[in-house]
Amino acid sequence: MADFRPVTEDISVAPQISVDDVEEAxxxxxxxIINNRPDNEEPGQPSGHQIEAAAKAAGLAYFHVPVRGSPTPEQVETTNRILAEAPAPVLAYCRSGTRSITTWSLGQAVSGARGRDELKALGRQAGYDLSGVLG
Incomplete structure (x- = not known):
C-alpha cells in the first residue's frame, strides 16, 4: 500500500514501494522515481530492475542512487542533479524513506536552496526527524 509522504510540491518520499505502487504514483x-535503496538489502524486496520496468511502463523517469548508511557527497550531488533535470514531481524511496529525505535535505542545505530550520520543519511534516543530520 502506497505511503507517499509529501515534502514539497516537487518531492515526496516513501518507504519501500511495490510494483503496484508505481502505477499509483x-x-x-x-x-x-528515485530509488535510494540498494538491491538485496532485505529478503523479498522488489529489485530496482522490477521498479524500473514498472516505472518505464507507466511513463515515469527512473533513477537508482543506492545509499547505504549516510549519503556520500557524490550521492547528494547526483540527487541534486537529477532533481534539477528530471520531470517533477519526484517520488524518492528507500526502506523507510529516511535515506531519501536525508539525501534530498543535505542537497538542499549544501546548495543553499533551503535553510536548515526550514528543512527540519519539512522533515517533521513528512514524519522524519532531520535534527541529527542537519544539526
Whole structure:
C-alpha cells in the first residue's frame, strides 16, 4: 500500500514501494522515481530492475542512487542533479524513506536552496526527524 509522504510540491518520499505502487504514483501525477535503496538489502524486496520496468511502463523517469548508511557527497550531488533535470514531481524511496529525505535535505542545505530550520520543519511534516543530520 502506497505511503507517499509529501515534502514539497516537487518531492515526496516513501518507504519501500511495490510494483503496484508505481502505477499509483503515476496516477497521482508523479513523473520521476528515485530509488535510494540498494538491491538485496532485505529478503523479498522488489529489485530496482522490477521498479524500473514498472516505472518505464507507466511513463515515469527512473533513477537508482543506492545509499547505504549516510549519503556520500557524490550521492547528494547526483540527487541534486537529477532533481534539477528530471520531470517533477519526484517520488524518492528507500526502506523507510529516511535515506531519501536525508539525501534530498543535505542537497538542499549544501546548495543553499533551503535553510536548515526550514528543512527540519519539512522533515517533521513528512514524519522524519532531520535534527541529527542537519544539526
Amino acid at each position: 503515476a496516477r497521482q501525477g508523479f513523473r520521476t
